[in-house]
Amino acid sequence: MDGQPIPVIIDCDTGVDDALALLFAVRHPGLDLRAVTCVAGNTDVDGVVRNTLTVLEQAGAPDIPVARGAERPLLEPARPAPVHGVDGMGDLGLPAPTRTPVAVDAVTLLHREILASPRPVTLIPTAPLTNIALLLRTHPEVTRNIERIVFMGGAVATGNATPVAEFNVWHDPEAAAILLTAGVPITMYGLDVFQQVVVDSGEVRRLRASGEPGTRLAGELLAHRPAHQGEPPQAEEAGGLGDAGAVCAVADPQGITTRLLPVEVSLAPGPARGQTVVDRRPRPGESEIHEGGRERALVDVALEVDADRYVKLYLETVAR
Numbered sequence: 001m002d003g004q005p006i007p008v009i010i011d012c013d014t015g016v017d018d019a020l021a022l023l024f025a026v027r028h029p030g031l032d033l034r035a036v037t038c039v040a041g042n043t044d045v046d047g048v049v050r051n052t053l054t055v056l057e058q059a060g061a062p063d064i065p066v067a068r069g070a071e072r073p074l075l076e077p078a079r080p081a082p083v084h085g086v087d088g089m090g091d092l093g094l095p096a097p098t099r100t101p102v103a104v105d106a107v108t109l110l111h112r113e114i115l116a117s118p119r120p121v122t123l124i125p126t127a128p129l130t131n132i133a134l135l136l137r138t139h140p141e142v143t144r145n146i147e148r149i150v151f152m153g154g155a156v157a158t159g160n161a162t163p164v165a166e167f168n169v170w171h172d173p174e175a176a177a178i179l180l181t182a183g184v185p186i187t188m189y190g191l192d193v194f195q196q197v198v199v200d201s202g203e204v205r206r207l208r209a210s211g212e213p214g215t216r217l218a219g220e221l222l223a224h225r226p227a228h229q230g231e232p233p234q235a236e237e238a239g240g241l242g243d244a245g246a247v248c249a250v251a252d253p254q255g256i257t258t259r260l261l262p263v264e265v266s267l268a269p270g271p272a273r274g275q276t277v278v279d280r281r282p283r284p285g286e287s288e289i290h291e292g293g294r295e296r297a298l299v300d301v302a303l304e305v306d307a308d309r310y311v312k313l314y315l316e317t318v319a320r
Contacts, residue, residue, distance in 0.1 A: 005032035006147075007117045008250060009110065011069070013041025013127035013168075014051040015081075016089055016221050017242025020314075021126050022052065023218050024244050026061040027320045028251050034121065035113040036066045037106035040078045041128045041171055043089075045071040048127075051089045053097035059214035065113070066099070069106025070130040073172035081167055092220055106131045111139045120147035122250055125179075126243035128168050129153065133175035136182055148185045152246040154263070154276030155191035156301060162274065166191050169265060170274030177265040180297035188263065189246040190276065193256060193305035197241040197248075203315060204239055210319070218318045241314055248310040249302065255313070257304035262296035 008031050012018040025033045036056070038048040049068050056064060072078045102109060110131065114121050123146055125132050132149070135142060153168035153176060161170035169176040180186065199222050207219025222239030241248070249256050259280075266275040278301055284293060 004119070005030055006250060007032045007034050007119050007121045009033075009035045009037065009113055009121055009123055010247070011037045011039060011106070011110070011123065011125040011127055011131050012052065012243070013039050013043070013048050014055060014089060015042035015048070015127070015243065016225055017240070017244060018042070018126050019051065019055045019089055020218060020221050020241060020244040021124075021247045022055045023059050023214055023318050024247050024314055026056065026059050026064070027214070028317045030251050031247070033061075033064055034117060035109055036064060037069050037110055037131050038066065039069040039106065039127050039131045040071050040080075041168065042081045044078065044080065045069065049101050050097065053099040053101065054089070054094050055217070057097045057099055058094065058217045065102045065109055067102050067104060067106040067109035070134060073128060073130050074133060074174045076172065079171060089221075092224070107135050107138055110135045111142055114142045114145050117145060120145050122147050123149045124247055124250060125149065125151040125153070126246055128171035129175035129179045130172045133172070133178035136178055143182060143184050146182075146184045148187060149179065149182060150187040150189060150246055150250050151179065152189050152194065152243045154188050156276070156278045156280070156303065157192055159275065160191060162271065164272055165274030166276070169276055173265050173267050173274045176276070177267060180263060180265065180299065185300065186297070187249065187258060187300040187302065188276070189249055189256070189302050193302045194242060194245055195240065196305050197245045197307045197310045198238050199241060199311055199315070201238045203311075204237070207318070215319050241310065244314060245305065245310055248313055252309070252313055255306045255309045256302045258300040258302050260298050261301045263299040263301065264294075264296045
């Protein structure tokens, strides 16, 4: 590290935990948030734009460009996630933002900001990967100024949208498959680590009691995040950082343990559609012996996380 902030762009579907990620990104001194692009996922894309602008306003962020992106996956209809509430952000009743999105679409903004950055950009998608796939297919030259893509998505072990598929990848599996062929270093921050980073109830109460709007918003969001998958959120209880952990992993990569592993996305119809198939075998199996190996993307897969380290980092950052 040379001491300069890392230029980052977040592609999100804000979303309670995307909102937590944005709050962290705008307040961490080691990150330079250059743009935010929005995609349908947790809620419809217009709701995502509204929520994103609201969070940036509440956080007192500088005038960061925000763009509207894809309103549905490449092939499938949009399928929002009800766990995030009617408005997609915990139904907190926040005032409508006075900020407005830029006049260009998400792919145009991504293309512009990536190539204009004086240093290679780290892309952080915390959403279905539709915008990123469209960018890579429309403007493949952007990869020359992308340092790394750290995406929240996938799972080595257990899914949440299905028994084997994580929501962001399941929502647009074809887009995820395109991402894996980007030709730049990729880190997969999947459910295996996503679910381990939990802020305890005492810290949530402390954040909610803050007189500073952004810090208080972090507490309100955490209070509406279930600490564990499948549990209903309980006000005043512990809350998971979720997507924000992927941004922590950019600011402090030593907090996760990764292995470079072959990964592919299951695209066939049926119960495995959207699964990230991560090959952790030490040697080829009978399938490869008899049928020949397939070319698969090598991805830095997060297998372990120092949860206490990321909780401490998050709390220190949002309270700035």
